[in-house]
Amino acid sequence: MGRAEAAVAGPLLLCGATLDTARGARNKPDVTKSMTEKPPLRILLCSPRGFCAGVVRAIEVVEKALDRFGAPVYVRHEIVHNRYVVDSLKAKGAIFVEELSEVPDTTSPVIFSAHGVAKSVPAEAKERNLLAIDATCPLVTKVHREAEIHRKRGRDIILVGHAGHPEVVGTIGQLPPGAVVLVESVEDVERLPQRDAANLAFVTQTTLSIDDTKEIVDALHAKFPGISGPHKEDICYATTNRQEAVKKIAPEVDAVLVVGSPKSSNSQRLKEVAERNGARSQLVPRAADIDWGIFGKIKSLGVTAGASAPEILVEEVLDAFAERYAISVETVSTADENVFFPLPKELRERAPQPA
Ligand code: SF4
Numbered sequence: 273m274g275r276a277e278a279a280v281a282g283p284l285l286l287c288g289a290t291l292d293t294a295r296g297a298r299n300k301p302d303v304t305k306s307m308t309e310k311p312p313l314r315i316l317l318c319s320p321r322g323f324c325a326g327v328v329r330a331i332e333v334v335e336k337a338l339d340r341f342g343a344p345v346y347v348r349h350e351i352v353h354n355r356y357v358v359d360s361l362k363a364k365g366a367i368f369v370e371e372l373s374e375v376p377d378t379t380s381p382v383i384f385s386a387h388g389v390a391k392s393v394p395a396e397a398k399e400r401n402l403l404a405i406d407a408t409c410p411l412v413t414k415v416h417r418e419a420e421i422h423r424k425r426g427r428d429i430i431l432v433g434h435a436g437h438p439e440v441v442g443t444i445g446q447l448p449p450g451a452v453v454l455v456e457s458v459e460d461v462e463r464l465p466q467r468d469a470a471n472l473a474f475v476t477q478t479t480l481s482i483d484d485t486k487e488i489v490d491a492l493h494a495k496f497p498g499i500s501g502p503h504k505e506d507i508c509y510a511t512t513n514r515q516e517a518v519k520k521i522a523p524e525v526d527a528v529l530v531v532g533s534p535k536s537s538n539s540q541r542l543k544e545v546a547e548r549n550g551a552r553s554q555l556v557p558r559a560a561d562i563d564w565g566i567f568g569k570i571k572s573l574g575v576t577a578g579a580s581a582p583e584i585l586v587e588e589v590l591d592a593f594a595e596r597y598a599i600s601v602e603t604v605s606t607a608d609e610n611v612f613f614p615l616p617k618e619l620r621e622r623a624p625q626p627a
Contacts (some may be wrong), residue, residue: 296402309347311569313597315590316525316604318517318576324340324510325611326409327352327580330386333407334361336619337381345383346375348389349438351407352580353536372396381405381618387438388412390445403618410613411508413440415475416446418502422473423447427500430455430464432488433477437537440477461491469496478508479538479579481545482515510579511538513607515545520606522549529562530555531585532578539578546574558585559592561580 330351337345343365344504350368358368369375372393375382381403384393388408408416419429429452433440444452448550455461474486474492485505492499496525522528528546532539532555539555546553551574556562573593577586593599614620 274431276299276525293559306497310596310598311571313570313593313599314525314572315593315599316521316572316574317586317590317601318574319603319605320510320513320517320607322531322577322579322581322583322586324579325609325613326411326508326509326510327538329613329615330407330409331361332355333383333405333615334366336615337383337405338365339582341381344380345475346378346380347385348372348375348382348393349385349387350535351385351541352535353381354580354582355533356582356585357580372400372402375402377401377522379403383407383430385438386414388442389438390442393444394440396505403409405616405618407616408442409478409508411478411506412442415443415478415506418475418506419443419446419452419473421501422475423451427471427473428453429462430472430474430492430499431476432456432474432492432505434480434487434537437477439479439537443475445479455488455492458487458491461488463493464495469498472496473500474502476506477537477557478506479511479536479541480505480507481541482507483545483548494550503566509609509611511541513609514538514542514576514579517604517606518542518574519549519603520620521574521576522546522551525551525572527552527554527572528574528576529553529589530576530578531557531589532581533557536578536580537555539581542576542578556589559588562589562592564596 288525292476334345334347334351344367347366347368349370382397383405384407386407386409394404422429431443431452431454433454434456435454440454485507489505518528528551530539530542530553534555543553543555552566554563554566575586575589
C-alpha cells in the first residue's frame with residue numbers, strides 16, 4: 273500500500289474528510305521494503321491550512337513590483353512571517369529592511385508588509401518622495417479604519433493583541449500617542465481603571481486565539497457594559513478556520529505538527545489550540561527542524577500550517593514522516609475558502625490605451 277492509500281474510515285471522514293489522492297502522485301516511498309520495516313502512522317491533514325488570501329496578495333505585490341519596476345524593490349519588514357518565502361523573494365531581487373531609513377533615496381518602490389504599518393511610515397515615505405506600495409492585508413486595514421472611526425466619535429480605544437507584534441504596532445500607530453491602550457489578558461482588563469463605557473471601544477489583532485480573545489472580550493463587556501466594538505472580534509476568517517480545523521482533529525490524534533514560523537502569531541496559536549485540545553504539538557519552520565523525540569511511538573498525527581507557510585513546506589514535512597513511518601494521509605476539511613483580495617492600485621494591470 274502506498275503512502276496516500278490507506279484510509280481508516282474514522283468518524284472524521286463522516287464530517288467532510290476526503291482521501292488525499294493528490295499526494296499519492298509524487299514521491300511514493302519504496303513500498304516493497306518500507307511496509308515491513310516502518311511503523312504505521314495515520315496522518316490527518318487539516319484543510320484549510322497554509323496560505324490565506326492576505327498572504328497570497330502580499331507575495332504577489334512583491335513579485336508584481338519586481339516585474340514592473342525591476343530589481344531591487346525594498347520591503348519594510350518580512351513581507352509575511354516565513355523565512356522560506358522571504359528567501360525566495362530575496363533571490364528574485366527584493367531587499368528586506370526594518371525601517372525606511374535603511375532605504376536609499378531611490379526610484380525603486382518600497383513595499384509595506386501584510387501586517388500593516390503606523391501612519392508615520394507612509395508619511396515618512398511621502399516626505400522622502402519614495403514610491404510606497406502598501407501590501408497590508410485588507411482585513412488589517414479594516415481594523416485600522418474601525419479604530420479611526422471610533423476615535424472620530426470621541427471614543428478611546430482598547431486594543432486586544434500581543435505587545436510588539438508588527439500588526440499591533442501598526443494599529444496603535446493609526447492614532448495619536450496615548451489614544452490606544454493595549455490589553456493582552458483578562459488580568460490586564462481587570463487592571464484597567466473604571467470609566468464611562470460610552471466613550472470606549474475595542475478592536476482586536478486579527479491573528480489571536482479565538483478562545484482566549486472571547487474571554488478577554490467577555491471581560492471587557494463585563495467591566496464596561498455598553499462598550500463599542502465589532503460584533504464578536506476582529507479575528508480574520510483564515511485564523512478562525514485554521515484553529516477550527518485543529519480543534520476538530522486534535523482529540524483524534526496523538527500529536528499535531530504545525531508548519532510555520534515561530535514569529536507567526538497565527539501559527540503559534542495553532543500549536544496552543546492543539547495542546548489545549550489534548551495533543552502534543554510542535555511548531556516547525558521546516559522538516560529539518562522536527563524534534564523527532566517528542567513523537568515517540570505515535571500512531572496518529574495531525575498536520576496543519578500557519579497562514580504564511582507555503583504548501584511546499586507541508587509536502588516536505590510529509591516526506592520526512594514518510595521516510596520514518598508507513599504513512600496514510602487523510603484530509604479533514606472543515607471549511608471552504610474562496611477569499612480573494614485585489615492588488616493595490618499601483619500594480620493593477622493598466623487598461624490598454626485606444627490606438
Ligand atoms: S492571517 Fe488573516 S489578517 Fe493576516 S494576512 Fe491572512 S487573512 Fe489577512
